[in-house]
Amino acid sequence: MGHEKPEAGRTAVRVEWAVVPSPVGPLLLAATERGLVSVVFHADGRVRERALERLAGVLGAELVESATGRLAEPIRQLGAYFGESLRSFDVKLDWSLVTGFNRQVLRELADGVPYGTVVGYGELARRVGQPTAAQAVGSAMGANPLPVVVPCHRVIESDGGIGGFGGNLETKRRLLALEGVLPEPLF
Numbered sequence: 538m539g540h541e542k543p544e545a546g547r548t549a550v551r552v553e554w555a556v557v558p559s560p561v562g563p564l565l566l567a568a569t570e571r572g573l574v575s576v577v578f579h580a581d582g583r584v585r586e587r588a589l590e591r592l593a594g595v596l597g598a599e600l601v602e603s604a605t606g607r608l609a610e611p612i613r614q615l616g617a618y619f620g621e622s623l624r625s626f627d628v629k630l631d632w633s634l635v636t637g638f639n640r641q642v643l644r645e646l647a648d649g650v651p652y653g654t655v656v657g658y659g660e661l662a663r664r665v666g667q668p669t670a671a672q673a674v675g676s677a678m679g680a681n682p683l684p685v686v687v688p689c690h691r692v693i694e695s696d697g698g699i700g701g702f703g704g705n706l707e708t709k710r711r712l713l714a715l716e717g718v719l720p721e722p723l724f
Contacts, residue, residue: 550596551598551599552567552568552574552593552596552599552601553567553568553607553608554566554567554568554600554601554608555602555608555612557615560711561578561704562578562579563579563580563581564578564615565584565585565588566608566611567592568631569598570607571629571630571631571633572628572629573608573629573631573683574682575588575592576683576686578705578708579704595634610628611686614627614628615685625651628686630647630686635677635680638667638670638677639676639677639681641665642662642665642673643683646687646688646689647687647688650691654691654718655691655693655713656692656693657694657695658671658672658674658675658678659674661674674692678692678700678703679703681703684703684704685712688712690702690708690712
């Protein structure tokens with residue numbers, strides 16, 4: 538994969554990445570020196586390559602498979618989460634892939650919607666001072682570069698419907714079942 542040159546005045550960011558197995562399929566994790574910057578679902582083949590190309594382009598990044606251990610703690614905590622022994626992530630996050638309203642909403646989600654609970658799109662909009670922005674909250678969830686760790690799966694429709702999910706609805710159902718919000722599937 539080619540490395541794109543950073544824009545004038547920007548130094549290249551070193552992004553370490555790894556693909557790790559999980560009960561919802563392979564996850565691509567990527568981290569900069571500031572922290573975890575990306576989690577990508579279904580990270581096989583072309584999905585992985587597109588995600589890495591995007592990171593290289595957007596961040597002006599040099600990509601390396603995990604070399605210094607930046608991903609060791611995020612990998613450990615994700616394993617504990619899926620093993621049902623971790624309820625709250627405590628890893629450094631690099632928010633550089635998200636800005637403005639989306640960043641505000643995602644930070645509120647990360648800080649204000651704990652394990653085993655859900656929030657409606659409209660309620661989350663109210664929490665960030667934009668009570669008519671439920672649809673924009675949905676867009677912010679779709680743009681979340683850190684799913685699972687920033688738990689967009691916990692955002693549902695006001696009528697109790699599951700809502701959408703970038704990782705696919707079955708993945709959202711499985712994450713909500715893991716947290717006890719939905720019953721485990723029968724098969």
